[in-house]
Amino acid sequence: MIAVAYALVQEIAKYSIAISLAVPAIALLLIAITKEKFSRIIGMASTGIALAVSLFLLAYLYAGHSSAINASIPFISSLNINFEMGINPISFALFMMSSIVLFATSLAGNVHRIRQKATQFLIVLFQLASAGLFLSLNLFIFFIFWDIGVIAMFFFINSLGSESRKSAAMKFLIYEILASSLLLFGILMIYFYTPVHSFNISTIIANSSLIPAGEQTAIFALLFIAFIINMPVFPFHLWLPDAHTEAPTQGSMLLSGILTKFGGFGVILLFEMLPISKTFGNYIAALAVISAFYSVLAMMKQDDIKRVIAYSTITEMAIVLFGISEFSSFGLYGGVYAMLSHGLLIAMLFLGAGSIEVIFNTRNIHILKGIVKNARLVAYSLLAGVFIMLGLPLSSAFIADLLIFIGAVSAFGIAGIAPLLALLLVGAFLYLIISKSFMSTGKYTRAVGSIRIEQRIAFCILLLFIFIFGAFPFIMLSIFKI
Amino acid sequence: MVINNISISYLILILVATLFAFSISFSLIRNKKAKFLQLVVLLALLALVSGWLFISNADAVLLNLFHIYRFSMLFTCLFSILFILILVLSYDSEADYFYTLLGIIATGAMIVPMAYSLITLFLAIEMASVATSFAIMTKNKIHLEAAMKMFILSAISVSIFSFAMVLVFPYNPQLALAGLASNSAISGNYLIELGIVLFIAALGFEAAAFPFNLWIPDVYQGARANLTAMISGINKKIGFVAMMMVLFLVFAQYTWFFSGIIAMLSIATMFFGNLVAMVQQNVKRMLAYSSISQAGYIMIGIAAASSLGLEASIFQIIAHAFMIIGAFAFVFWLESQYGMNTISDYDGLAQRNMFAGIGLSILMLSMIGIPPLLGFYGKFLLFSSALNARMAVLAFIGIINSFISVYYYGKLMIAMHRKTNKKHIMISRNIAIVTGICIFVIVGIGLYPEFFMHAASIAARALL
Numbered sequence: 001m002i003a004v005a006y007a008l009v010q011e012i013a014k015y016s017i018a019i020s021l022a023v024p025a026i027a028l029l030l031i032a033i034t035k036e037k038f039s040r041i042i043g044m045a046s047t048g049i050a051l052a053v054s055l056f057l058l059a060y061l062y063a064g065h066s067s068a069i070n071a072s073i074p075f076i077s078s079l080n081i082n083f084e085m086g087i088n089p090i091s092f093a094l095f096m097m098s099s100i101v102l103f104a105t106s107l108a109g110n111v112h113r114i115r116q117k118a119t120q121f122l123i124v125l126f127q128l129a130s131a132g133l134f135l136s137l138n139l140f141i142f143f144i145f146w147d148i149g150v151i152a153m154f155f156f157i158n159s160l161g162s163e164s165r166k167s168a169a170m171k172f173l174i175y176e177i178l179a180s181s182l183l184l185f186g187i188l189m190i191y192f193y194t195p196v197h198s199f200n201i202s203t204i205i206a207n208s209s210l211i212p213a214g215e216q217t218a219i220f221a222l223l224f225i226a227f228i229i230n231m232p233v234f235p236f237h238l239w240l241p242d243a244h245t246e247a248p249t250q251g252s253m254l255l256s257g258i259l260t261k262f263g264g265f266g267v268i269l270l271f272e273m274l275p276i277s278k279t280f281g282n283y284i285a286a287l288a289v290i291s292a293f294y295s296v297l298a299m300m301k302q303d304d305i306k307r308v309i310a311y312s313t314i315t316e317m318a319i320v321l322f323g324i325s326e327f328s329s330f331g332l333y334g335g336v337y338a339m340l341s342h343g344l345l346i347a348m349l350f351l352g353a354g355s356i357e358v359i360f361n362t363r364n365i366h367i368l369k370g371i372v373k374n375a376r377l378v379a380y381s382l383l384a385g386v387f388i389m390l391g392l393p394l395s396s397a398f399i400a401d402l403l404i405f406i407g408a409v410s411a412f413g414i415a416g417i418a419p420l421l422a423l424l425l426v427g428a429f430l431y432l433i434i435s436k437s438f439m440s441t442g443k444y445t446r447a448v449g450s451i452r453i454e455q456r457i458a459f460c461i462l463l464l465f466i467f468i469f470g471a472f473p474f475i476m477l478s479i480f481k482i
Numbered sequence: 483m484v485i486n487n488i489s490i491s492y493l494i495l496i497l498v499a500t501l502f503a504f505s506i507s508f509s510l511i512r513n514k515k516a517k518f519l520q521l522v523v524l525l526a527l528l529a530l531v532s533g534w535l536f537i538s539n540a541d542a543v544l545l546n547l548f549h550i551y552r553f554s555m556l557f558t559c560l561f562s563i564l565f566i567l568i569l570v571l572s573y574d575s576e577a578d579y580f581y582t583l584l585g586i587i588a589t590g591a592m593i594v595p596m597a598y599s600l601i602t603l604f605l606a607i608e609m610a611s612v613a614t615s616f617a618i619m620t621k622n623k624i625h626l627e628a629a630m631k632m633f634i635l636s637a638i639s640v641s642i643f644s645f646a647m648v649l650v651f652p653y654n655p656q657l658a659l660a661g662l663a664s665n666s667a668i669s670g671n672y673l674i675e676l677g678i679v680l681f682i683a684a685l686g687f688e689a690a691a692f693p694f695n696l697w698i699p700d701v702y703q704g705a706r707a708n709l710t711a712m713i714s715g716i717n718k719k720i721g722f723v724a725m726m727m728v729l730f731l732v733f734a735q736y737t738w739f740f741s742g743i744i745a746m747l748s749i750a751t752m753f754f755g756n757l758v759a760m761v762q763q764n765v766k767r768m769l770a771y772s773s774i775s776q777a778g779y780i781m782i783g784i785a786a787a788s789s790l791g792l793e794a795s796i797f798q799i800i801a802h803a804f805m806i807i808g809a810f811a812f813v814f815w816l817e818s819q820y821g822m823n824t825i826s827d828y829d830g831l832a833q834r835n836m837f838a839g840i841g842l843s844i845l846m847l848s849m850i851g852i853p854p855l856l857g858f859y860g861k862f863l864l865f866s867s868a869l870n871a872r873m874a875v876l877a878f879i880g881i882i883n884s885f886i887s888v889y890y891y892g893k894l895m896i897a898m899h900r901k902t903n904k905k906h907i908m909i910s911r912n913i914a915i916v917t918g919i920c921i922f923v924i925v926g927i928g929l930y931p932e933f934f935m936h937a938a939s940i941a942a943r944a945l946l
Contacts, residue, residue, distance in 0.1 A: 075932070076931060076932050076935060078935055078936060078939060079866075079935075147852050147858075148853070148854070151847060151852055155899075158895065158896055159899040163901065166896055166900070170889075170893070173892045174889065174892070177850065177888040178885050181882070181884060181885040182881075185877065185878060188862075188869050188877065191866070191869075192866070192869040192870055
């Protein structure tokens with residue numbers, strides 16, 4: 001009996017990659033051909049299966065099985081391009097995060113319950129892109145899924161966004177296509193300048209030291225700019241606040257929750273691939289610190305709650321970049337943990353912002369007063385979110401900050417904790433907003449709508465996972481093997 | 483009689499001759515539907531036979547005039563399919579003589595890749611382009627102007643082409659599409675170098691390379707959109723096919739000379755097309771300039787002058803033909819039935835007709851080069867070939883241009899997805915068929931590009 005169960009588990013693990021790609025692909029077709037009323041169910045089923053698969057893998061990997069789950073089929077054999085996918089600890093952490101966020105988005109992201117078909121189609125398309133991107137072991141496949149994700153997000157903004165979305169959609173498209181153009185050129189250069197022409201990441205890692213230093217620097221510059229446009233990091237961050245202002249709630253959840261992690265994941269791959277990137281470590285860390293402080297200062301000028309949260313994303317991603325640029329396992333896995341934690345958190349915050357818009361029909365923090373009276377759950381969730389962002393112990397953000405700054409102190413000395421101040425400023429400013437406007441008891445903004453049960457469930461799911469990863473950090477850390 | 487590849491090759495000639503004979507005899511027939519059906523059946527037969535010859539690796543020279551090999555068969559097959567699309571697109575909207583002219587254009591287009599001597603090539607190109615300028619012409623003043631421009635420019639191209647042939651004649655008395663005698667391959671032979679430049683210029687007119695592209699926007703805008711689809715999808719591609727044949731068959735030893743020229747022309751063409759397209763308000767003009775920039779991309783592969791480069795160019799020719807015919811099919815429908823011309827007319831198209839909104843978006847994304855659509859693989863191969871030939875700067879400029887193009891394609895996509903309260907519109911059946919086929923090819927082949935890439939690389943290696 002146990003042997004049968006064990007064999008079954010092995011089989012499921014073997015096909016987990018195929019499942020996580022085939023399910024959204026089938027769901028896309030189903031959503032396209034069925035009526036609008038079935039779209040939400042299909043979308044939730046697709047993202048739900050992905051969540052189940054990732055929870056299964058979490059248990060499977062935690063139980064100490066080897067993480068070497070690979071799949072490879074030939075794609076363009078004349079150019080030696082294979083469809084190579086695999087699960088390693090870093091990609092698994094991001095895949096886990098993306099499946100939770102996608103399920104919550106599919107469940108509750110469409111707060112107005114309008115245009116379900118388009119919404120669910122794009123969510124499932126984005127699911128396909130993120131699963132493919134995080135699990136890819138081949139730069140060509142990575143690039144394909146990267147662009148699918150970008151285009152899905154473009155249509156979130158462009159066809160589901162608010163009335164004045166025209167310039168934000170264009171800005172998003174221009175920045176992101178610039179990123180993907182540079183990315184394409186970079187990976188082509190890697191392919192042609194490594195002696196073995198290959199897009200396979202492990203082959204590149206093994207051979208990249210043979211690329212001449214000048215070309216390596218050029219490739220590094222191209223890919224690094226591409227990834228920090230996507231992350232986004234100062235000075236390429238301008239598209240993010242605008243995109244968030246115009247994007248619908250479901251788009252915002254996925255944009256900050258998952259799309260910005262594409263860049264973070266890319267930077268990790270880049271640092272693994274090119275040995276020359278170590279020499280730029282200090283400059284990158286400095287850029288990250290500048291970006292963190294810049295975004296905090298810019299954030300204080302905003303009065304739209306979505307823009308405030310958008311700027312906090314830039315701060316958080318700067319901390320992630322700071323962690324990765326330490327070139328130590330603490331910094332690296334801290335960065336991954338920060339992305340895991342931040343993805344869940346930011347999705348919850350944007351769901352809160354969307355809910356506030358539904359309930360009070362405004363997002364201006366100077367108009368919103370005393371929302372705790374009419375939107376208790378939303379207000380407390382946002383409050384919890386602010387504390388988590390500050391690094392509340394028992395939340396996943398705490399573990400992430402701990403890892404990053406332990407690494408930072410050993411890498412940069414005591415100056416390494418400087419970005420913590422930016423994080424504190426973010427938390428302080430967000431707390432100011434919450435206490436001044438949301439929690440004030442003098443005046444109340446009149447509620448014009450209400451959220452449904454699905455939003456409540458989504459808040460609970462996201463908070464639950466934040467605290468699971470915070471209270472039981474050893475689950476992930478044992479998978480990371482640190 | 484033994485049925486082998488040679489006899490099937492003669493079948494191609496018979497079919498092309500029948501095509502020509504039918505199109506002449508069409509002037510006697512009144513029934514439009516009969517003409518349409520006859521042309522479609524003939525073209526479908528041509529596509530089948532040439533496809534078979536492509537697969538079965540035929541290689542035969544017929545009558546010392548036509549060369550049946552994999553390169554020519556790929557393009558014969560492609561052009562037959564594209565002509566069927568154009569016929570379906572123009573179904574029910576053209577005058578009587580249109581079918582005659584289309585048959586003549588098709589005959590010319592089929593012969594171009596099969597040509598075995600410069601004279602055949604020359605005659606076939608002119609057959610296609612002169613007939614095209616007559617097809618554009620109607621009593622309408624705008625159409626007349628476009629036809630006149632096309633006619634004059636093809637006349638200039640004729641004269642340059644014939645002068646170039648004269649310069650090459652001493653070294654190639656048969657005017658064969660084969661390598662020059664080896665004693666001519668000395669650097670500093672200015673006659674031959676001038677000949678190459680003139681050939682590039684003459685064929686640059688057909689292929690719309692900068693600076694010979696000034697006729698393109700006016701003609702594209704002036705012609706009816708179904709003919710614009712044909713000019714951009716087929717006539718321009720004939721120019722490229724001829725350019726590849728002349729450069730790689732006749733001047734194979736002069737790669738070092740023409741590669742740089744083509745690279746520079748390619749850079750200028752890309753920048754010109756993209757930068758001017760950014761300011762266009764008329765959709766047809768915008769697509770015209772965008773197709774100029776796409777011509778620039780195609781030339782990257784010719785500049786790379788390797789089998790990968792030719793493969794990339796051939797792939798991009800196929801990809802762009804389907805993309806631009808699909809796009810102009812939508813434009814044709816919106817222009818002829820609803821009088822929509824400018825980008826602001828396209829506001830809210832996705833809401834007014836979902837198929838058009840999604841379909842045109844896919845075509846635009848493919849032209850930007852978003853994976854996994856057909857246009858991406860074309861650009862991917864082109865930039866790869868440039869890097870492979872150690873022309874990293876050319877590849878980088880190509881990528882930058884591909885980025886610039888996002889502005890105007892994005893402008894159209896954003897306009898289409900705006901909210902509107904204009905009423906719903908219906909798509910006609912023939913437009914839906916043509917665009918459906920184009921989108922199916924773009925998405926379907928995009929998901930598994932190996933098939934087209936393999937075909938393109940076989941054809942490229944046959945030419946080299």
